[in-house]
Amino acid sequence: MSNDFYLNNPLIHADRQLANHSSNWVRQFSCEHLRPLIICRGPIRKEAMDVFTEMGISHFGILLSEKDSIVYRNALAPELRQFTDPDRVHRVPDYSGANKEERNQRIAQIIGIARDNGYNSIFAGYGFMAEDEAMVAAMEGAGLNFIGPCSRTVHDAGLKDEAKRTALQVGVSVTPGIDNGTALTLLKKHPDTAALQALAQEHGLTVAGLDDETLSLEARADLVLAASYKKGIDIYTVDELAETLTEAVERMAAEYPQNRVRLKAISGGGGKGQRILAIGEAAKTPEMVREILNEVKTTGVGDNKNVLVELNIETTRHQEIQVLGNGQWSLSLGGRDCSLQMHEQKLLEVSVTQESLSRAHEDAVAGGREQEAEVLAQDLVTLRGMETEAERFGEAVGLDSVSTFECIVDRDKHFFMEMNTRIQVEHRVSELCYGLRFSNPDNAEDSFVVNSLVETMVLLAAHGPHMPKPERVLRSNDTVEARLNATNQALRPNAGGVIEYWSDASAGEIRDDQGISLHNPDTDVFMKYTLAGAYDSNIALLLTEGESRLQTYQRMAEVIRRTKLSGRDLATNLEFHYGLVNWFIGQNINARPTTRFIVPYLTAVGELKRLANNIDLVLAYDRLGKAALEHQPETARAAYQQTLESKYSLLRRPLAELLAEPHVMAGWLSVNQHNYKLQGGGIEWLVNPIQLLADTYYFLDMEYRDDLPAAQVIWDHDHELLQAALDFYAQLSERLQVQSWADVQAKLQLSAAEVGQDEELWVSIQAAHLGFQSGMDILAVLPFIAASTGFFDLTVNPDLTINIPERLLDTELQDLMAKVLAPPPMASSDEILAASGGMFYPRETPEHEAYVELGQHFEAGDPLYIVEVMKMFNKVYAPFSGTVDAVLVEGDGVIISKGQPLFKITPDEVVVIESPDDVRARRRVVTNEFVESMH
Structure with missing residues (x-):
């Protein structure tokens, strides 16, 4: 579709x-x-x-x-x-x-x-x-x-330094920092008007206004800089700029010792051209400045190399306002929460509208959730403030098309970051919420509605001055967009894969791609698509809409559940989105994550995977079965054993799928966390495990269908067994006139007389119940993994903030769990392999020496090379210390592939590789811990 x-x-x-x-x-x-x-x-x-x-x-x-x-x-x-x-x-x-x-x-x-x-x-x-x-x-x-x-709007609003100055002039809240690093750099060498005039004369620059005493000295320096850019010459060096910015970082660190500092190129965007300096890392400023300028490709002579220094608001939520105008009027179209991001790349974007917030606030008040209601009320005030400021800023810069007013929100405060003077990738989120009604000023009945922002851009380009200010028309209260990207399970770019199959869009799904999922119109065959590293990692945008945020998320979960993607060397974040969406459904859909949420969340999922890797399902099922068998009468053991064997594949296949897919397991645990209680002697199911198993097959999109290969769905004989169990309990509930699982269990403990049943029939019912429940204890492996890793320590507080355990903020654990989620290529102990494909750069800039050379010793954590993957520059650091014996890739911009040897090395310490016997022993120990926890 x-x-x-x-x-x-x-x-x-x-x-x-x-x-x-x-x-x-x-x-x-x-x-x-x-x-x-x-x-x-x-x-x-x-x-x-x-x-x-x-x-x-x-x-x-x-x-x-x-x-x-x-x-x-x-x-x-x-x-x-x-x-x-x-x-x-x-x-x-x-x-x-x-x-x-x-x-x-x-x-x-x-x-x-x-x-x-x-x-x-x-x-x-x-x-x-x-x-x-x-x-x-x-x-x-x-x-x-x-x-x-x-071009005037692009200059005044698109350049981050100019935009910040304009925002200050029109009363828009901005983040603390400096936006004139280049001007300050120039004034260190040319500190007054006379010196600036001499500089302009030396380089033959025509600069009007240098004698204007109403202008500040920094403004006059900006005039000289603008003239130099126009002429295409440099009047300061990157080293000089880096020195000025380092001093600014040091001042900010002293004034705000608890905050990190963000460096941001004025021409960056979409995550490019930004770096965050950790506390105490001011000395890294020059290195980061060069990385930023390389990334946004402003290292040439005459390029504007200004880089902003801003306070990094640590608890920030990233929100943006959709805004449009015709040069005279400006109108906002609600907001989008883009806080769910990683490496400055947005992942899941959620609409923020006054209608939705008002409804959510009413629901919280009615439900007695006072803290949640208070937060939602404040968010409504904040949204109205941002929308007003967006319109005011749009008019100030003469906005004559569609743009985005970006802010960071910290509880009851918000700060303007920048305006993106283009349509955004996530513009669908806003246009699904609001349409635009343009009406004849002389006759309100004479009107037309536009529901597309691209169409709006065309109209404004063609007829802007004559377009009356429209009114926004509510279409949906809530929308959500998931960016389907070519990334591995740790959300690192994964270029080079080939999509060989993509299921058709399902009901309620809005799939926005460049036509990848369309079949060949002549043959109706899916066309294979290569995820080229030359472009960014985005494959498609998946959207759903609804009357509430919960309904919207539930629809997104259903869309992803039914989506099938397959191919060669293909890795996407589809499973990540399934887990994340279900995490919010299971926790609180109104949660307020910050931009720092995703990495701790990934770390928690990595912990699930690490423990899951150490579970032997065959051993666990066998040991649990033997323990249950011991409690059966001698005469019933043979039949019980046969029942256990008949249910092995029914139980093993969905569990194996969940243990293999940690993101999907995270989603399952989240939506099922209230369906059980862990106790010292085992687990108490609050729902019928049979129903939970059926729901799990559905959750995994493995329910019975005869139009799919057996490998993708429940097997025929398992389906018959599961359906028989479901039918049995449905009839039993009707016979006993009870619905809850607790009541069913209580009734089954009674005698036939107590429940008014025939004795022989009642004995057969109890026996059937025992048979259907046999082996179901193996399902407890999932709650066991969650409890053992503290997965639910990551939770939503009553005030909608998210409690992130301290351990999940540990950078070493984060790096380790990223490798658990996406194991690096297997290498021998004397080589370093490429973790991903891309463009290889051995040095910081063409003017710099290579990070490592033949015969050079390096320490763990030293930079080895840069790989450009899908437009992002990733610096790769040494995982251990050693000496370079051979450099296997020569030159800048060389294309490398995942797993390709890059360096031959002699490590300082011998790497010990775990033997298969050691792996089996470790898995046996952990599996036995699970089995013993059930007794």
Whole structure:
């Protein structure tokens, strides 16, 4: 279904064919005269193509990067097949260029393509080109209509330092820190107006306003800097800038000793160009600054290298407000909570609307949950404040399209971070909550509704000054979006995998991808898709909506439950999302996680996996069965043993699945935590274990279906046995007139006379009950693992904060559990292997020496190399100390694959590899601990 489902959904469809509208006032806003060139890729490209088509815009084209050719083998991407005219597909080396020179070449190339092919407008989606002021200005200068914020807005709002200054001027709360590191760097060498004038004269810079005494000295320094960027020269060095920023970090550390410090490139975004310095790490500032500038590709001569220094709010929640405007008015469309993120990359995004918060507050009050109600009331106040500030800031920067006002929230305080002057990846979250009604100022009945933010961007680009301020129309109270990424179980990028099968979208699912899940229109065969490392890790966006956040999460859980992905060397975060969504369902759907939640959560899941690895299900089932057998009469043991054997696969298969998939096990434990009690002598089930087993098959999407291979579902004979047990207890409950499991058990302990049953029948009922419950003790292995690891110590407090046990914040444990979740490639003791595929860089920058060289000794924790995976730069550190005997990869930007040997080394200490016998002995010890806990 993909985007087609989205666009054909009545909930989402709106009045797109304005040219055919009966109203003259509405028809004037037709956009059929636009001929856009799409210069981005991914889901937003597919969405733009669909939206343009439905709007009646028939002439549009796309850029196609050379790197796209490695994604689909021997075929164009599905979204490209709808082009009947190949002349509308324009090939370029890449979309944006690796440095300033290449970016300028690409801009000129795009302008040339537009002129030569009759395009009059440009759509850049949410790629970084969309926020490139020089690119936007060049398009405007070439007479092209840029579908997005104008260059003035991109400058005033998109550059983080400029945005912060504007925010202060219009009364928007900002985080403590400095935004003018480059100006301060310049003033250290040129400390007054005369020195700045001399500097400008020396470099032939034309700078107006240096004599303006109303400007601060820092503002005058900024004028000189702007002139230098325009001319393309450097008047400060990275070393000088790093020294200034180090001093700022040291001052902030002294003033706020309990907080870490964040460094952020003014041109970064989407997690790129940001680093957090731990307490006491000010000395690492120069290294981090270089990493940041490399990552956002602003190391060239004449690039603006400004980096912000900000206080890192440790308990922060990341929230953002969707905002749009036409240059005169500005309107907010509610918020999104994006706190569930890792490495500055968003994972799960949740709508935050006034309607939803009001309803949740009413429910909390009615339920007597006073602390929860108080938090929700404050969140409502905070949201209204952020929406007001977003509109005020949008008007201040002349916002004339769609953008995002990003904030961090700390209980009752909020701080503006930045404005992203482009449509966001997660824009669907907001547009599913609110539509826009544009009405004739002279006749309110004369109106049309827009439910797409991409369509809104097009309308504002084509008719902005004439567009009246719309009113927002509620569509859904709540929505949630899960980003399906190519990452391993520890959420590290995993490039190079191939998707060979993807199940169709299920009912209620909005799957937003670039057409990956569409079948070949001619053969109805799924087209294999390669997850190329050249792009970011996102595969698709999965969305659901509902009347409440709980309903929305439950629908998301159901969507993920039914989703099947398979392929070669394929790793995604689908299981992670299933576990996480169910964790919130089982805890409290209104929980307020901070941006620091995911790593401790992953660590807790890693602890589950570590213990699960040490459970031998065969041994556990055998020992539990023998213990139960001893309590049976001699005459019944043979039949009991046969029953145990007949149920082995019924019980083992779902348990084996859960032990193998720690994220899924985390979700199961969360939603079932109230279905049992652990006691000294074993476990007390608060629900019928038979029903729990059936629910587990459902949870794993293994319930009986005859249209799937046996390996994916419950086996026939197991299904018959399970169904017989369910039918038995359904009839028993009806016969005994009881519903709860406790009441059923109590009745079964009575004599036939006490329950008014026939003696012979009652004996057979009790015997059948004993047989159906035989072997069910093995289910207790899951609660045993949770209890042994303290999984439920990670819990939601009454005030909706999350209690994170201290152990889960230990960085050594976090690193260890990440390796448990995603074991590194097996290596011999004399080599270091690539943990992932990507681009290999042996040095910090081209000007630096390699981290390690032949014959060099290194210590554990020293940097060895950098690998660029899916646009993210990851520095890899030595896991142990040793000496380099050989460097097996030479050069910068070399493509490496996962498991490839990179260095031959002599370790300082001999690595002892655990033998298979040792592994079996360890598993036997842990399994016996579980069995003994049941007695």
